[in-house]
Amino acid sequence: MNTQMPVLKEPVRKRRGNKKLLAVLFLLFIALLGVLFFNSSISKISEIQITGMHFTTTEQIAAASKIETGDPFFQTASDLIERNVKTLPQVEEAKVMKVFPGIVKITVQEYPVVAFELTAQGELTALLSSGTSMPAAGEGAQLLDKPVLSGWSESDPVKKELTEKLALIPQKQLADLSEITPIPSKAYPDRIRIFTRTHFEVITAVSVLPQKIDALNAVIETQEPGKITMLLADTYVPFQTEGEEGSENGDNAENVQSE
Structure with a gap:
C-alpha cells in the first residue's frame, strides 16, 4: 500500500525591500528635521x-x-x-x-586687587595679582586695606613679581602694609622698603617677602615701632623716641658746658 507524502510548502520570503524603504524614509525625515532645526x-x-x-x-x-x-x-x-x-x-x-x-x-x-599706584598724571590705578594695571575709579575705600606703590617704573619686572607675591599674603597682614618703594642694590636687585600702618619701616626683598611675612607680623605684634631688616639675616631696631632724643641733647649740652 502506497502512502502519499505531504507536499512541503516553500517558506515565504520576507520582503526586505519594504524595510529598506522605511529606513531610508526615516533617515530622510530626521535629516529634514535637522535642516529645519538648524535654520530656525x-x-x-x-x-x-x-x-x-x-x-x-x-x-x-x-x-x-x-x-x-x-x-x-x-x-x-x-x-x-x-x-x-x-x-x-x-x-x-x-x-x-x-x-x-x-x-x-x-x-x-x-584677578584680585593687591595694591594701588599713582600714575605720573596723578591718577589712581589698581594693580591686580597678575601685574595688570586697571583704572581704580570708585576704589578709594580699598586704599584702607591695600598698600600703595610709589617710585616704580611702568616696565619694572620686579613690580609684576611683587604683585604676585602680595597675592600670597593673607588679607589681614596685607592690610597693614601702607607704602612700598623700590630700593635695589647689587646684592638684592629686588630690594624694597615697606612702611606699615603700625608705623614700622621694613627693608626686605620681593623674592623672600611671603616667607618673611609671619616673622614680620610677630615683631609688629610684640615690639614698639622701629626699623626691621629682613634679608639674609633679620634685625630689629626701635625708633628713638623724642624724649630720649631730648635727654641726649640735654646731656650733650651739659657736657659741653662742663668742658
Missing part, C-alpha cells in the same frame, strides 16, 4: 549673560568670547569660549554654561 531661531544664540566682572566691561568679555547673538547655539564649545575669555589679562577664571534654548551664561572671576 531656536537653534541660535538669543542671549549672552555675563556676570562676575568688576574692572572688565561686558563689551570686552563679549568680544573676547568670539560669540554673538544669532550665532549657532552648538557651533562653539563651552571650553573654547572659556579659553577665549581667559585671554583677557585681568581675567583669572571663566565658566560658561549653555541653557537651551539660546542662552549662554558666562561667569567671570578677575
Whole structure:
C-alpha cells in the first residue's frame, strides 16, 4: 500500500525591500528635521549673560568670547569660549554654561586687587595679582586695606613679581602694609622698603617677602615701632623716641658746658 507524502510548502520570503524603504524614509525625515532645526531661531544664540566682572566691561568679555547673538547655539564649545575669555589679562577664571534654548551664561572671576599706584598724571590705578594695571575709579575705600606703590617704573619686572607675591599674603597682614618703594642694590636687585600702618619701616626683598611675612607680623605684634631688616639675616631696631632724643641733647649740652 502506497502512502502519499505531504507536499512541503516553500517558506515565504520576507520582503526586505519594504524595510529598506522605511529606513531610508526615516533617515530622510530626521535629516529634514535637522535642516529645519538648524535654520530656525531656536537653534541660535538669543542671549549672552555675563556676570562676575568688576574692572572688565561686558563689551570686552563679549568680544573676547568670539560669540554673538544669532550665532549657532552648538557651533562653539563651552571650553573654547572659556579659553577665549581667559585671554583677557585681568581675567583669572571663566565658566560658561549653555541653557537651551539660546542662552549662554558666562561667569567671570578677575584677578584680585593687591595694591594701588599713582600714575605720573596723578591718577589712581589698581594693580591686580597678575601685574595688570586697571583704572581704580570708585576704589578709594580699598586704599584702607591695600598698600600703595610709589617710585616704580611702568616696565619694572620686579613690580609684576611683587604683585604676585602680595597675592600670597593673607588679607589681614596685607592690610597693614601702607607704602612700598623700590630700593635695589647689587646684592638684592629686588630690594624694597615697606612702611606699615603700625608705623614700622621694613627693608626686605620681593623674592623672600611671603616667607618673611609671619616673622614680620610677630615683631609688629610684640615690639614698639622701629626699623626691621629682613634679608639674609633679620634685625630689629626701635625708633628713638623724642624724649630720649631730648635727654641726649640735654646731656650733650651739659657736657659741653662742663668742658
